[in-house]
Amino acid sequence: MRLKLEGVSVDLDGVPIVSDADLVVEPGELVGLIGPNGSGKSTLLRTIYRVLRPRTGTVHLGDDDLWSQLSAREAARRTASVLQEASGEFDLSVLEVVFMGRTPHKSLLSGDDAQDESIVWSALERVGMTDKVGRLFATLSGGEKQRVLVARALAQQTRLLVMDEPTNHLDISAQLDLLELVRQLGLTTIAALHDLNLAATYCDRLYVLRGGRVVRSGPVHDVLTPDVVADVFGVQAHRGTHPITGLPHLAFAPLTSPDRRDISP
Ligand SMILES: Nc1ncnc2c1ncn2[C@@H]1O[C@H](COP(=O)(O)OP(=O)(O)OP(=O)(O)O)[C@@H](O)[C@H]1O
Numbered sequence: 001m002r003l004k005l006e007g008v009s010v011d012l013d014g015v016p017i018v019s020d021a022d023l024v025v026e027p028g029e030l031v032g033l034i035g036p037n038g039s040g041k042s043t044l045l046r047t048i049y050r051v052l053r054p055r056t057g058t059v060h061l062g063d064d065d066l067w068s069q070l071s072a073r074e075a076a077r078r079t080a081s082v083l084q085e086a087s088g089e090f091d092l093s094v095l096e097v098v099f100m101g102r103t104p105h106k107s108l109l110s111g112d113d114a115q116d117e118s119i120v121w122s123a124l125e126r127v128g129m130t131d132k133v134g135r136l137f138a139t140l141s142g143g144e145k146q147r148v149l150v151a152r153a154l155a156q157q158t159r160l161l162v163m164d165e166p167t168n169h170l171d172i173s174a175q176l177d178l179l180e181l182v183r184q185l186g187l188t189t190i191a192a193l194h195d196l197n198l199a200a201t202y203c204d205r206l207y208v209l210r211g212g213r214v215v216r217s218g219p220v221h222d223v224l225t226p227d228v229v230a231d232v233f234g235v236q237a238h239r240g241t242h243p244i245t246g247l248p249h250l251a252f253a254p255l256t257s258p259d260r261r262d263i264s265p
Helices: 041-048 072-078 094-105 114-126 142-155 172-185 196-202 226-233
Strands: 003-012 015-025 030-034 056-061 079-082 160-164 189-192 205-210 213-219 235-241 248-254
Touching (some): 015 030, 015 041, 015 189, 015 205, 015 213, 030 041, 041 160, 041 189, 072 079, 079 142, 094 114, 094 142, 114 142, 142 172, 172 196, 205 226, 226 235
Parallel strands (some): 030 189, 030 205, 079 160, 160 189
Antiparallel strands (some): 003 015, 003 056, 205 213, 235 248
16 A cells, blocks of 8 residues: 655654655555654654654545544554564563454453454464464574564555665674565565665665755665765675675775775784
């Protein structure tokens, strides 16, 4: 389902944090949101999973305005989030966490039925976590936790996956594993990512935020140029081709860095 933000501005305590942001994610796309610390990525994402109401502008999922046309419950059914730190699920088992994905589909008094059960187990299967259902969520590794939260999103049969720095604190294998999984699922996904090379590897298109404004957007190749990286992040970048994937790959150095090749042993 298509996500479309138009003219979204957000103030926090009277301070403008996001200004006039336009953004589109086409069905099945994985779109990356990049930008320096404090540029407003999380704030913008919160308007999409209905935690922060924009001061102005609209957030549409398909034909529906997420804020003015959908109830909180309906919005919760259609969007799922995987954030960098999972809180609130600590006393639950893996199975219970994934069953939470069914909650927005249930009325207050209806219990889980055979259909819920089958949806939950197939979600666990898709993320490869069926052998950990009895474990307490809190005892999982960071990478396993993120897979379980993706399973919860699948159990929710979400139309849109919102990920806010989902690979933070994960080792390199778990980072690649998580983004490979998300790529394979083919869900309409928007993800804030700090690692520009991960963004280059997995995203179809990128949006760059600086100071709460979208300053650049487009295919990875057009957006992740040395000029943009220098301008937005204030570092030098050399863009080459990744020797294994054949995709663009960036190497970084401080803007003022001397050429260290002369002094290495
Ligand atoms: N209540 C508030 N009042 C004023 N400013 C706030 C408030 N809450 C957050 N901010 C500021 O909003 C800005 C944007 O924060 P946000 O978390 O959206 O950025 P981000 O791009 O996700 O950052 P990071 O990459 O560090 O996670 C930051 O400068 C932050 O200090």
